[in-house]
Amino acid sequence: xxxxxxxxxxxxxxxxxxQLCVGIDPHPFLLDEWGLPDSAAGLREFGLRVVxxxxxxAGILKPQVAFFERHGSAGYSALEQILDRxxxxxxxxxxxxxRGDLGTSVEAYGQAWLTPGGALEADAMTIxxxxxxxxxxxxxxxxxxxxxGLFVLSATSNPExxxxxxxxxxxxxxxxxxxxxxxxxxxxxxxxxxxxxxGSLGVVLGATVSADDYGISLEELAGVPATPVLAPGxxxxxxxxxxxxxxxxxxxxxxxxxISRGVLSAGPDRVSEAISRAAGEVSECLx
Amino acid sequence: xxxxxxxxxxxxxxxxxxQLCVGIDPHPFLLDEWGLPDSAAGLREFGLRVVxxxxxxAGILKPQVAFFERHGSAGYSALEQILDRxxxxxxxxxxxxxRGDLGTSVEAYGQAWLTPGGALEADAMTIxxxxxxxxxxxxxxxxxxxxxGLFVLSATSNPExxxxxxxxxxxxxxxxxxxxxxxxxxxxxxxxxxxxxxGSLGVVLGATVSADDYGISLEELAGVPATPVLAPGxxxxxxxxxxxxxxxxxxxxxxxxxISRGVLSAGPDRVSEAISRAAGEVSECLx
Numbered sequence: 001x002x003x004x005x006x007x008x009x010x011x012x013x014x015x016x017x018x019q020l021c022v023g024i025d026p027h028p029f030l031l032d033e034w035g036l037p038d039s040a041a042g043l044r045e046f047g048l049r050v051v052x053x054x055x056x057x058a059g060i061l062k063p064q065v066a067f068f069e070r071h072g073s074a075g076y077s078a079l080e081q082i083l084d085r086x087x088x089x090x091x092x093x094x095x096x097x098x099r100g101d102l103g104t105s106v107e108a109y110g111q112a113w114l115t116p117g118g119a120l121e122a123d124a125m126t127i128x129x130x131x132x133x134x135x136x137x138x139x140x141x142x143x144x145x146x147x148x149g150l151f152v153l154s155a156t157s158n159p160e161x162x163x164x165x166x167x168x169x170x171x172x173x174x175x176x177x178x179x180x181x182x183x184x185x186x187x188x189x190x191x192x193x194x195x196x197x198x199g200s201l202g203v204v205l206g207a208t209v210s211a212d213d214y215g216i217s218l219e220e221l222a223g224v225p226a227t228p229v230l231a232p233g234x235x236x237x238x239x240x241x242x243x244x245x246x247x248x249x250x251x252x253x254x255x256x257x258x259i260s261r262g263v264l265s266a267g268p269d270r271v272s273e274a275i276s277r278a279a280g281e282v283s284e285c286l287x
Numbered sequence: 288x289x290x291x292x293x294x295x296x297x298x299x300x301x302x303x304x305x306q307l308c309v310g311i312d313p314h315p316f317l318l319d320e321w322g323l324p325d326s327a328a329g330l331r332e333f334g335l336r337v338v339x340x341x342x343x344x345a346g347i348l349k350p351q352v353a354f355f356e357r358h359g360s361a362g363y364s365a366l367e368q369i370l371d372r373x374x375x376x377x378x379x380x381x382x383x384x385x386r387g388d389l390g391t392s393v394e395a396y397g398q399a400w401l402t403p404g405g406a407l408e409a410d411a412m413t414i415x416x417x418x419x420x421x422x423x424x425x426x427x428x429x430x431x432x433x434x435x436g437l438f439v440l441s442a443t444s445n446p447e448x449x450x451x452x453x454x455x456x457x458x459x460x461x462x463x464x465x466x467x468x469x470x471x472x473x474x475x476x477x478x479x480x481x482x483x484x485x486g487s488l489g490v491v492l493g494a495t496v497s498a499d500d501y502g503i504s505l506e507e508l509a510g511v512p513a514t515p516v517l518a519p520g521x522x523x524x525x526x527x528x529x530x531x532x533x534x535x536x537x538x539x540x541x542x543x544x545x546i547s548r549g550v551l552s553a554g555p556d557r558v559s560e561a562i563s564r565a566a567g568e569v570s571e572c573l574x
């Protein structure tokens with residue numbers, strides 16, 4: 001099972017294609033620019049074209065599920081077809097869903113996205129631990145059992161997140177840490193229990209935030225097993241690929257560099273070229 | 288518009304049917320107990336029966352969307368039919384989705400659940416502000432524009448949530464408050480800006496937690512406009528209806544008393560009787 005675990009597959013994707021992750025974010029304005037309708041059929045076409053443009057040029061896809069949920073069951077049906085095509089193309093898929101809940105409800109979310117053979121099967125999903133890292137124990141156990149991955153929100157790229165994410169934990173094992181750092185430490189501890197070079201449980205750290213501001217140790221993240229980092233915020237949100245190394249330091253080799261509008265706005269005819277160029281730039285910056 | 292806003296409709300539902308909210312939580316084990324398959328068809332049948340059993344006996348429904356997402360687009364199609372039936376029965380629906388994100392993504396989640404005429408239209412949705420209350424400004428504006436409501440997670444009913452929810456805010460307007468209290472104060476402030484008896488922006492406070500432990504003021508919640516409270520945790524999670532008044536104090540008249548397994552486990556033939564009894568008990572406890 002160990003060679004099938006998400007952390008290992010992520011490392012293999014990095015080795016083969018580099019660290020770029022292409023977003024599938026069918027904003028209404030992008031659909032319009034692509035000459036597609038703001039409908040489930042438009043989403044499907046958009047997503048299939050991004051899969052096609054990514055295959056062979058980058059190794060990882062990240063659909064932003066909110067844009068599919070916006071079209072209800074028809075949008076989900078489009079997403080299922082896109083996920084199926086991505087699997088056929090051997091692309092690693094991180095479902096950007098940011099789900100969170102407790103008990104059997106959060107277990108059901110894990111089952112939705114991480115069950116092999118399921119309609120919405122992805123390789124990993126993003127998840128929110130507002131209800132505590134303990135609240136997502138069910139999906140963590142499921143991910144370990146099925147060789148899937150999770151990325152837990154820690155320090156996100158939006159400035160208004162600081163109120164909550166820099167708050168200081170008052171009780172328990174992580175007392176005195178920021179909320180963001182407590183989540184990172186908790187995730188690291190879970191990864192350390194598995195004897196693998198790269199853990200299957202990751203964290204989300206925005207590319208526009210400084211780990212220091214949250215008391216997050218990049219060296220600890222890069223320990224063995226390393227905790228993978230999903231870093232949104234490149235391109236539209238302001239971070240450049242040249243910042244990956246100074247920003248993520250020891251953790252840079254384990255960082256998924258996510259870009260969406262920065263390549264998607266090239267339009268349907270030039271998106272593959274934009275993905276090639278971005279993948280090349282990321283690899284150069286991390287060489 | 289003011290008589291159509293969610294807060295006003297919630298107050299009207301309370302006046303007509305009391306404060307009980309019936310969960311639609313199609314756990315696999317409950318489907319089995321109800322003699323239904325763990326499939327989209329089983330979910331549909333389960334949900335339609337709960338709608339039928341609730342109509343005329345209680346005023347509010349809360350589908351737990353995780354159990355529908357577990358079945359992908361087919362599960363969402365079942366949910367759409369259940370939501371449609373609930374609207375026809377004039378029931379108020381709170382979609383328990385706990386979505387959260389930032390920017391255009393969280394806007395898309397708001398549009399998915401709060402757009403009049405949309406496939407997944409509900410009256411209100413639960414939402415997570417792990418990325419900051421400011422990150423959900425889009426859905427808040429949408430709710431105000433469309434007469435819909437939001438319930439923001441504050442202090443939830445699971446013990447492992449305390450690490451994050453009791454953390455102390457270090458910066459900004461709510462420095463020194465717990466994360467849970469900062470969210471409550473932020474929500475109160477937004478409601479105060481609208482001249483209505485009951486606000487359309489609520490908070491989730493678990494029935495098993497003490498507001499005092501989080502520094503949350505129930506009197507402030509009950510100000511004008513009052514901030515509605517969604518309180519899960521009754522029945523299976525341990526809280527009894529008799530605790531609503533001592534637990535929620537000044538805020539008790541604005542509290543949505545949510546129960547799921549406690550009535551659903553009565554089975555398909557006795558669920559309507561269980562709902563009637565629970566609604567009566569809640570009204571007695573709050574008389």
